[in-house]
Amino acid sequence: MTDAPSHLDSCITEVWELLERIGHETTDSPGITRAAWSRNEELAADLVRAFARRHGLQVLNDAFGNIQFLLPGVDPETPCVTTGSHLDSVPHGGNYDGLAGVAAGLAVLAAANAGPADRARPFRAVAMRCEESPWFGTAYLGSRLMLGLSTLDEIGDLVRSDSGKSLRQHIQNLGYPRTDGAAAPVLNSALVTSFLELHIEQGPLLEADGVPVGIATAVRGNVRFPDARCIGAYGHSAALPRRFRQDAVLAVAELALGLDGYWKDRIAQGDEDFVFTLGKFSTDAVQHAMTKVAGDVRFSLNIGAAVKTSLDEARTLLFDLIKGIENDRGVTFELGREVGTTPTRMDPALIALIEDGAGALGIATRRMPTVGHDAAMFVRAGIPSAVMLVRNANGSHNSDEALDREDFAGGVRVLGRAMHRLANAR
């Protein structure tokens, strides 16, 4: 096995410049904006295509503007070890969420093209559109189309939040499908032997632990109640004794603290997987007053976990807590519609292979659950997948995202090593 380290190092330097350039050209202060199928996302696409061509790679566009990169002479219909991520960003986001994984893939392929051809299986890198949900109200549109999990007939009428134009119109406006260099219509499990995605970490864990690279065990699933409500009774804040109160604020607070207690117990048992958030919590602005016991609270509840049994357990606890609080406090909970997704497990063999390769390179790693990434769609398409998370000081989806060049370089080396090993696996 050869990692062609000198080629890879110089390619990392070049893709770092590419990252900086795209960030500069898509600046939208504060931060950067690359809306899905926008001019800015297309500008990023043009720059990565130009970079790939300069390095002698084949550049193929699918009918939706997702891009595939292959080494010269590789038949696009050949099964490949595949890597990549997305080009778009959230509004006023950071430069690296998504784009770092595209750049990492280009670095590995460009280095492989400059180095010895010592692979039994070829490489493919991909740059996908629209992973972020703000643009069309739902995530992963590019990868879903690319993998054939959704068709344009099914989702083409979705409307972009800022432009009012449909997905179909946006794709057409950028000139797709194009006649030159067409990629395979659908990238499926016959064409992708495994998928590795490098992505910046979106939380503070790696930074706090002093570990440069995380390896995702799963994409967290969730149980969500977007429009929950607790109904009590309004009353005089000074006159009403405690035993007569039906205080909706205290009831929801007790529910929140009950779930928080469960969370702390889980952590005490060494399980850092569970999360929950009451992102919305409000009394009725028309009726509430400092001198009134609150009779109505509306809230959202979002429970997440990487293991399905944890989600099931938390859901059971939620209903037990509610029953107890309703009895104690004389309130009624109406949780409203329930939505959610099941957790997506990353491939255990790939996790072990990446961990092993990082160890050999002297790069510390830790296993951790992660949030939604395009890799989840590859898993849904039946493709063994893994996500490498690179330390990022300030979280993502904000303009302060901060990727250290050396951390990025370490992540790319880990990615490259894993891809070379997969290319020569039996």
Ligand SMILES: [Zn+2]
């Ligand atoms: Zn992302």
